[in-house]
Amino acid sequence: MKEHDSAEQNIEEQWIEELLAISEDDKLTPKQISILHAAIEVFSEKGYAAAATSEIAQKAGVAEGTIFRYYKTKKDLLLSIIGPTMSRMLAPFVLRNFNGVLDVPYDSFEEFLRTFIVNRLEFARRNFKILKILIQEIPFQPVLREQFAENILGKVLERVIEIVEHFKAKGEVIELPTPAILRFTISSVVGYVLNRLLLQPEKDWNDEEEINLTIRLIMHGISGVAAPI
Numbered sequence: 001m002k003e004h005d006s007a008e009q010n011i012e013e014q015w016i017e018e019l020l021a022i023s024e025d026d027k028l029t030p031k032q033i034s035i036l037h038a039a040i041e042v043f044s045e046k047g048y049a050a051a052a053t054s055e056i057a058q059k060a061g062v063a064e065g066t067i068f069r070y071y072k073t074k075k076d077l078l079l080s081i082i083g084p085t086m087s088r089m090l091a092p093f094v095l096r097n098f099n100g101v102l103d104v105p106y107d108s109f110e111e112f113l114r115t116f117i118v119n120r121l122e123f124a125r126r127n128f129k130i131l132k133i134l135i136q137e138i139p140f141q142p143v144l145r146e147q148f149a150e151n152i153l154g155k156v157l158e159r160v161i162e163i164v165e166h167f168k169a170k171g172e173v174i175e176l177p178t179p180a181i182l183r184f185t186i187s188s189v190v191g192y193v194l195n196r197l198l199l200q201p202e203k204d205w206n207d208e209e210e211i212n213l214t215i216r217l218i219m220h221g222i223s224g225v226a227a228p229i
Contacts (some may be wrong), residue, residue: 003058003120032070044129047136048078062148076175081133102159109167113215117189121207124193132198 028036038059042051053074057064071077094185101119106112124131140144164181167173192214196205 029070031060031062031066034053035062035067035070035077036081039081040129043081043136044080044132048074052075078137082110102156102163106163109163110173110215110219112163112167113185113189113218114211117176117192117211117214120189121193121196121211124197128197135194135198188214 035056039051039058041059042056044173053067053072056077057067060067067077071080085098101115104115106115134144134148138148162177162184164173164178192210196207197209200209
């Protein structure tokens with residue numbers, strides 16, 4: 001348990017270090033760094049609306065007024081974590097250790113799916129607090145939503161479309177519009193990851209079995225009869 005907590009802390013440290021690197025002219029004090037750590041934890045656990053600056057201050061070990069010396073409002077504090085300054089690091093952060101998955105040649109579409117799911121599940125597990133904030137706030141932050149579409153979806157979808165088209169040509173993937181295939185596949189994978197880490201984290205998960213079932217459903221569906229041609 002301590003090793004897991006330490007790994008999560010290291011991820012937060014890395015995230016904050018990258019924020020620091022972006023704003024080299026605006027050096028953060030040790031108190032600001034403590035506030036950012038605490039804000040990540042509270043925003044992740046409770047969401048922006050329910051988060052109280054008094055609780056963030058308590059976790060950071062500072063007076064609540066100290067937060068407002070650095071950040072005029074709670075919204076400013078949130079944006080200091082996921083706001084426009086994140087544009088330089090959003091794509092690299094989410095795509096970290098993922099480009100290799102997209103660049104490797106696969107013998108089958110099923111092999112690609114398995115590597116894809118395992119990679120993203122591990123990434124989500126290691127970076128869950130930050131990702132949870134992004135999931136919560138993307139619908140309400142237009143700038144963040146635009147950055148996500150441009151820097152992540154654009155870069156990932158182009159390569160995944162190529163992979164799907166390749167296996168369609170080999171006859172391993174059904175001849176349907178590629179966007180529809182991607183929507184179904186990505187929804188299935190994201191649905192599993194969200195259930196695994198966000199909705200039912202207390203469940204006794206067998207990841208290998210669940211991944212196998214997810215792949216089976218993606219590849220063959222739920223019908224008990226052959227699909228009409």
